[in-house]
Amino acid sequence: MKEHRLPQELQHYLDRQLFHRVHPLCLVADAQERLTGASGDLDFYGLADLVEGERLDNVLPWLSGTAAGLVEPLVLEFLSMETRPGVAHTAHVHLVPLSAGLGIVLLDASDEQAQRRERQQAANELALLHRQREKLLAELEQSQVRLQESHRRLEEAGQLKSLFIGNMSHEFRTPLTSILGYLDLRHQGEMKPAYLDAMEGAARHLLSLVDNLLDQAKLENDELQLNPTETDVREIAGVIRQMFERTARQSGIGFTVEVSPRLPACLLLDGMRLRQILVNLTGNAFKFTQQGEIRVTLDWQDARLNVAVSDTGSGIPVAEQRRIFEPFRQAGQPAIRRHGAGLGLAITLALVERMGGRMQLESTPGKGSRFVFDIDAPESHRIPVTRARTTGRRHLLIVEDDPDIRALLGAYLEDSGYDLAFAADGGMALAALTASKPDLLLMDLHLPDMMGPQVVQAARDEGYEGPVIILSAAAGQAEQAQAAAVGVDAYLAKPIDPAVLLKTLSELG
């Protein structure tokens, strides 16, 4: 079909349609971007005030930089601009280089932009939501892993707790069986020294179990406090040697305790806790050593006490070396019952760390283990303060409500050179203080009518100036602080070690 030129009316109709839809505006500028001519809907774009010769980049700042040196048409789609304050337009902008300047064509794109924005907005929001979902899913997965881990730990804790209860029951029943069994033999008139030794061993084992459980509870509640005093570490080494000598002899294991000559006579540290650490590590070494030897060495340098306890026992696999310091765990399979509550090493490690030290373990399965630690131990030159001794036979008032313990204390002390008097409660104690004027006071912490420190306070108010020793089964920090506040000279925990009691009485004279 032959192409016809459009009738003029149709051409005008099309022009009007185009004009109303895109509001075309053509601007012509010279090489300096000054306006030389304009055609189209100036008013629609807020440009009705343009005058010939005006610099266009003042009114259309986006021309700055963009149009310079242009050699072919450049189309800037959806360019949103504010031509007058509050008058904003979006147009497709065509920059057309001319032989003597620049042609600028603006075609309104507001409606098209609104439509595209709607679609783009939805797509972007969807992408953001998708990303958010991915992030939440990843977090959910991580939470799930953490929950599974917590669940596993809880299950393990439950198993450990059950194992612990079973173990404790076994640990308590065994020495109790021994004690009650040997006691039954007294009805048959049999009470050999060996039976008494066995009962003593069983009772001491029970005491160590109770002490460990209490220490662990204090550690978990962060209530365990150290009490550094002037300490003779050689004396502690001697106690350890004496304590394990018999076991070593019976089991045919070599046992030595070596003390370096450079160890000072007196160090400032918590002697009771050092002794506990050494007893735990040495006792542990004996538990797991069938033959060979066990060595304890103590050295001192730069205000630090260095200790090593080595054995030729079964050793500990690398995988278990960290876990043996966790409470209620022991070397070997968790289901196998071994010795004790599984608290000794956990408490030992905690004590070493509280004493400013670090524990190291070197162990080879089948060859043996070596526990090494060092703790703060500054040298002390302080001379212990001693009281002036009372001359002649001394009077001791024992205040204890339990008749068995009262009788036991009487038995411990009857041949010790003291004149003994007894009181069963605080009231009786105060009456006896006035009547018999004792030189020393040995008192239970918990009395039926009042607390020991109250009695001491009342006695002090009445003019009693002698030494006071408190005995207690509680042995807590709070009770000790309360006793110290009223001027108590010594605090001994039950059960009573007669040697310690006599030594304390002798020191307080």
Add this chain to the structure above:
Amino acid sequence: MQAAKICMVGDFSVGKTSMVARYVHSTFSDRYLTTVGVKIDTRQVELEGGMAMKLVLWDLAGTDVLNATGSAYLRGAAGYLLVIDGTRRDTLETACRLQEQVSGMLGDTPFVAAVNKADLKAAWEVTPDDISQRIAAGWPVECCSAKTGEGVGAVFQQLANAIAAR
């Protein structure tokens, strides 16, 4: 007065429009409204030494500059701001791609990387290590918040000074 064309580039929803709104109009809106095409704004800035410069800010849509139509917007730019959303690590990766693309088109042109949304720092996925790596790669990096205004003016000022120094 010297005029300088500055392009805002970065992934969608990183806060390019919000940074311009904060800088030019001192306003902020929490509502996300996507940009289609480019939006032009201007603000005058005083340079070190007392001279003034008119910044013509081209706020570009998302990653438009990565396609042929969008790359036309970059023509004649004197500098660009590379905007990153600190709470979305992927926007840092996009910024790296954009920087390569833009520097390929514009050559050695001043730019500043602005890590936006400093008001949400607790939720940032972009780490101090990420930022250190970019600085080590030669990027000038600044943290800012279009929401509170913290650091926004400084970012534009730093870029204007770098352009003027050319």
